[in-house]
Amino acid sequence: MTTLSEHLIGEIRDLPAKYPQPRSAVMPALDLAQEEAGYLTPEAMSEVAAALQLDPGYVEGVATFYTLFHLEPVGKHRFYVCTNLSCTLRGANDIVEHVKGAIGVHEPGELSKDGLFSYEEVECLGACEYAPVMRLDHRYEKDLTPQKIDALIAERRSPARPSAVEPPHPPGSLRERADLPAKRGGEKAKPKPRARKPKSG
């Protein structure tokens, strides 16, 4: 029993041929794995490593470096609230407090009871003219107010409006291009499971 689907493993094996050197496939592969599995378990990372013929420790080292790779379960809808200076000057800390209260959590990364939501405080999102801003479901939400947050949450809790709650692009559309030449990779390397270390500092 594997964590990732056979189809996805096949797709990951095709990735290295799309880059001048195969190692560049590691982030796109982790991205696909995360999209399918929700977050990166040690097993998922090992399977990515095997498909790319890389050491599992190496793949884990990459995954732990970047903030958009999640190593713990996350909400279906994630509030990435910017609290860097430009947003803080325009009330980002109040926005964070409001989000916490509205989804009923105390800590960044904590899941709401229904598993629908989690939040993180993130660094500058590069949309400072709309401060305070956050990223939610692959889109930026701008000029945030408590009312806007409440509306965004209500939309996502309401089963009546599914179109409003799904990410704007179907799964897989974040892939660079479908038509790139690809060839199958070689033999499968043996995965070496390892204990996972949290990112230090």
Next chain:
Amino acid sequence: MAEQRGTVGGPVLTEWFATPDLHKLDVYESLGGYAALRKVVKEMTATQVIDEVKASGLRGRGGADFPTATKWSFVPKDHPGPKYIVVNADESEPGSAKDRYLMENSPHALVEGAAIASFAIGGHAAWVYIRGEYDLPFEMLRDAIAEAHAKGYLGDHPFGTDYPMDVRLYRGHGAYICGEETALLESLEGKRAQPRSRPPFPAVKGAWGMPTAVNNVETLSTVPWIMRHGGAEYAKRGTEKSKGTRMVTVSGDVQKPGNYEIEIGVTYRHIIEELAGGPMPGRKIKVFWPGGSSAKVLPASMLDTSTDLDGLKALGTMGGSGGIIVMDDSHCVVKGAARLLRFYAFESCGKCTPCRVGGNWAVRTYERILAGQGSQIELGILERVSDGLQNGRCLCGLGDAAGWVIESTMRHFRNEYEEHCLHNVCSVEAALAHA
């Protein structure tokens, strides 16, 4: 259509931004888009392209102000293997949003500029490294590249020539350090993004070990205009040393935050008070970061400073990535600096000891100060840590930038630091409480 909060219909970069659907190839082309790339690949030599850009005086808009044509000319002409243009679209500098604004409104300008740059260095592929949070710009670039392929402007025979050309996308996954060019290259190669020691410089050994020029989004988005109108026409704008126009993002305590295209040489007063509408009613500007959080702060008394490179250099600061953060008298400078140090400490990649240790040291010191546990000792620690972070002790500028925040805020607002450290008083809060 992307939302617009900033200049539309400016002189160069935002010239066509008022036209609806500019992100579509047909619209972009009807205004004159892709004429430059067509001319370049069909009629020009690489040297001619570099000379034209040299005549424009264009400098890199990612923060380093390095002359673009010179950077391209460093890429060896006789190298037998692939050569790359890598587009730095990892815009993460606090206060800077202009690359996003350009990509969302005019993705084809970047595609065209990247292709022209590739031609200029004798390469056949440009790689756009775009930060993972930029979903919309990513999608727009992806669609723009697909359109350009379908139209035959990219691919094996662009415009019917035998000069293969491609523009590719690579998504980052959240790391400020990827804005540093060698860290970006490491990340593009599928590694943890930690800066490389130089030499070798990217021009000799860059992406995948091949000669590479790394250019910023805005820099390359300017190139098609220069090729259409000529370098001399571009050089008519700006000042003696800093030619042309550039984008600035104004954010923070102003009435009209936005991305504005300015002619280089205008003053910060013009940008902040006229373009961005000045401070909120009843407030006074206290301090501003002239070029992203990594540029040393200037107090409001220096609002008449010019955006010219030399003028800023004389004050020990820089125009950087164009992110102008404005803080008014309702905010505490010490708290602002503390927030930025938290950012630099978090984003340190951990490779160089002064940055890895110094950043966290500063954060802990600020925490003590803001918890009312400051003293003369804390002031001394901040000064020493600031020095330890700076002066080329690390492989890249992240540590320096962290040190500059401490140093420049302490230099101009020593009184606020002393109130906090020696008297456990925040005069800003006190003033607000009595207002």
